[in-house]
Amino acid sequence: MNQIAEHLLQVKERIVQAASRAGRSRDHIQLLAVSKTKPLEAVCEAYAAGQRRFGESYAQEAATKIDTLREQGACADIEWHFIGPLQSNKSKLVAERFDWVQSVDREKLIERLNNQRPSGLAPLNVCLQINISGESSKSGTSEQEIFRLAELVSRCERLRLRGLMAIPEHTSDEAVLAAQMVRMQTLFTELAQQYPGVDTLSMGMTEDLELAIGHGSTMVRIGTAIFGARDYS
Numbered sequence: 001m002n003q004i005a006e007h008l009l010q011v012k013e014r015i016v017q018a019a020s021r022a023g024r025s026r027d028h029i030q031l032l033a034v035s036k037t038k039p040l041e042a043v044c045e046a047y048a049a050g051q052r053r054f055g056e057s058y059a060q061e062a063a064t065k066i067d068t069l070r071e072q073g074a075c076a077d078i079e080w081h082f083i084g085p086l087q088s089n090k091s092k093l094v095a096e097r098f099d100w101v102q103s104v105d106r107e108k109l110i111e112r113l114n115n116q117r118p119s120g121l122a123p124l125n126v127c128l129q130i131n132i133s134g135e136s137s138k139s140g141t142s143e144q145e146i147f148r149l150a151e152l153v154s155r156c157e158r159l160r161l162r163g164l165m166a167i168p169e170h171t172s173d174e175a176v177l178a179a180q181m182v183r184m185q186t187l188f189t190e191l192a193q194q195y196p197g198v199d200t201l202s203m204g205m206t207e208d209l210e211l212a213i214g215h216g217s218t219m220v221r222i223g224t225a226i227f228g229a230r231d232y233s
């Protein structure tokens with residue numbers, strides 16, 4: 001077995017264990033493999049090991065990867081999730097290629113994605129990103145704005161509101177982290193009550209996967225534990 005396949009098994013085992021400790025079904029937690037900065041060969045290795053959901057953070061890098069695979073006719077059933085900060089001038093690259101955008105955080109981006117989503121494709125699945133730690137360096141909207149943006153997305157024909165995404169603070173203080181995750185869980189529950197299509201709480205990375213699953217995450221986004229450390233970001 002190659003290393004990526006082995007790492008995938010280890011991550012899945014962590015998910016099983018965390019779900020079991022939280023008294024949740026493992027089937028309610030999806031694994032997104034975050035392949036940003038990693039070569040196409042790494043994506044293909046994970047694909048060969050059965051992985052189908054992939055996350056990318058840089059629009060141009062991702063577009064090149066996706067287009068190359070499509071030209072090769074390879075890995076055709078990958079579900080692509082855009083998870084990085086999205087500049088408005090890159091929104092078309094994403095609207096034309098991805099299945100999901102998890103980093104939607106402002107009205108202008110909602111309008112652009114809705115206008116740019118090709119009619120021949122299924123509606124684009126959208127998660128609203130919340131800046132749950134309130135750090136100025138982080139993208140994401142405020143808690144107060146979530147319900148206004150959700151209403152806008154729900155009215156867009158070419159978009160489908162699926163849930164919330166957050167990157168909690170990078171801290172070793174588990175109480176701080178847990179408080180942010182509790183807040184996310186509450187907002188997610190409120191949103192799901194208002195919008196029946198909402199089913200996704202995207203939360204949890206390599207370091208905090210267990211804590212996120214303990215706080216209701218339905219999708220963990222894992223890069224390092226699958227593909228190894230990144231050279232940048």
Ligand SMILES: *Cc1c(COP(=O)(O)O)cnc(C)c1O
Pocket residue numbers: 034036057083084167205206207221222223224225233
């Ligand atoms: C890079 C990235 C991840 C993966 O982080 P790891 O710590 O490598 O697992 C998850 N979510 C987002 C939004 C990212 O940018």
